[in-house]
Amino acid sequence: xxxxxxxxxxxxxxxxxxxxxxxxxxxxxxxxxxxxxxxxxxxxxxxxxxxxxxxxxxxxxxxxxxxxxxxxxxxxxxxxxxxxxxxxxxxxxxxxxxxxxxxxxxxxxxxxxxxxxx
Numbered sequence: 001x002x003x004x005x006x007x008x009x010x011x012x013x014x015x016x017x018x019x020x021x022x023x024x025x026x027x028x029x030x031x032x033x034x035x036x037x038x039x040x041x042x043x044x045x046x047x048x049x050x051x052x053x054x055x056x057x058x059x060x061x062x063x064x065x066x067x068x069x070x071x072x073x074x075x076x077x078x079x080x081x082x083x084x085x086x087x088x089x090x091x092x093x094x095x096x097x098x099x100x101x102x103x104x105x106x107x108x109x110x111x112x113x114x115x116x117x118x
Contacts, residue, residue: 033099
């Protein structure tokens, strides 16, 4: 990654263990396609209803080769994330698939000439 990771926690305290987990998971993305220019992660605790548990929203924004890819795990979806580590993991997996798809599309877009032009 060319630029340092931007890591933002909203409505919750950060923890060294969570930060380490996020950095390790993002490091694994570097091997799945285009080089990552920059990355921003927002981890947000929503709906502080203690009788229902805490729900977490994770938004992952990655800049590659002039394009921004965004993965978001929303707690309002049918599969709510009450564990922040699971929410982060799910967002990283969505981003991994996006990076692989984007890399594949770019490779398919490159035309190879059978004969030299001359």
